[in-house]
Amino acid sequence: MATTRLSGSSLPVLQRLFSRNGILPIFQRTFCKVPPEDPTQAEEAKTIEQEKLGDSNSTADTPVKESGVKEQIEAQDPKVLSDNVSPDSSDTSKAEAVQETKKPVPSQEKKLTKKEETQKKLRDLLASLATVDPLSVESTVKLTRPKPRPKKEAKVKKEEDLPPPESYIEPELVSATKEVAESLGGDTAATESELLSTLRLHSSDAPPHTQAAASLSELFVGMKIERSPNQGETAPIQHKHISPEADPRRQPDANTRRRKLSRLSPERPIPKTIQRVDLFGAKPLGIFTSKCSKSEDVSSILPVWEALHEEELKRSMSHPPDNAFVEMMTWTNQGKLWTFPIDNEFGLESEKKIGFHEHVFLERHLQGWCPPLGPIRHFMELVCTGLSKNPYITVERKRAHIEWYRNYFAEKEGLLKEIGAIQSSN
């Protein structure tokens, strides 16, 4: 609000609003450019304006803008014409001009000269406009300013600067104290002595700040001080963060004194002791120890609940993947995602080393146990051809198949001999 740009047209309005002469009613203000009816009225308006300018200059630094509008405005207001004709004008040159123009209306012959005169005056006015300092709206406008707060340091200095007060108490004060004591009643002598002592304190030669300290300390004497029960047993303190208030090494300042006072009041209680940290009070978490002893509580009736809780803990400790690429990498490592480019023989790398002869020539595995003739041999040869044609299974599996049959037929040897499938004579 202090620094607002004011347009040219609004300045005269403001001027009129905040002028010392008085706040004009709004309905009388006109902004339309109406030419004056008579040249006389115009002259009068001009004179009035000059007067007003003179007044405003005397009272406050007025900005003077284009006066044409002003004149027209002034012409409309009858009140202005009546009110603002004031003889008080400090500016002598303008006063003279005013006096000159106050003469009665001249004849037409002189009008021309008058016109010239008025023009001259206008010119002078305009010239004067330039020299006149611009109006500082701030001075006229009432703006809120911050309240001057009392500074203690300044106060102390002031007190020091002041001459030292008299050591003795004035007799008038003494009599006054006597009267007060009597009026209060009770132990008049005691009250009187107290009053006198306080007066002496205030009027002593000692410097004021020590005086104040003395008074404060005396104030404390009567009051009770908070004492926490754990004050005596201060264990190894962990100085996490001691606030400047709680720091015991701090020198007593005015602020500390203030805070001491506040400590006693229940509004702002400041803790005296620092919180002790008990390291071995609770059960250890076991984060850094290798012993992972899972205590299986058999008494638990909610195994699902506990299992889910464990899973949640695991999830909380593990971090989710940063992006999709990391996710795919983890899946690949777990075996959920195929490696690219896709290899059909993934997981069968060792098979590349094994030659085709081991896959195809499987009859050698029949040596030793299989009879050379008979239905069993026939069957086993079919099995071998079938296996040899299969490229998808490993050699070990093929051998396992043949071994299985060996065991199977070995179990049924008795039956087979009875039937005559195996020739017992060989």
Place this chain on the structure above:
Amino acid sequence: MALQGVLSRIKTPVFGCLVQVPRCQQLHTTLVLDKLKYPNWKMVKEVKHRKAVKEYAFERININAVRKAKHIIPPEVKEIADKEIDELPRMSSISMLHKRCMITSRPRGLVKRWRLSRIVWRHEADYNKLSGVQRAMW
């Protein structure tokens, strides 16, 4: 008193062998957690089925080969083979398996290669998740 009952350990058959298991576990609540990742309890049974199939697959194929070799192996041996295969658990037979959609567990309308139901398959295809699958247009 009730807690004591709960605390007692008993021997229960788990996967064909006797295992000392606390009674609370007998309520097969711990085993449930592995199956919670499937959409359906039918799906869970199907998974068990498949595991059994995998376990007995080797034995079964060998015995079946003996059974199917018509004029090669003597019929007495075949009968024994039939009995043997009958003794194996029914869950281990491949023919008893019933394929289901991996996501919705739908028993019918499956697209074989992707192991998905037609609805899920369509959804994934529309969102360009199936490699090489495009809307037909000719």
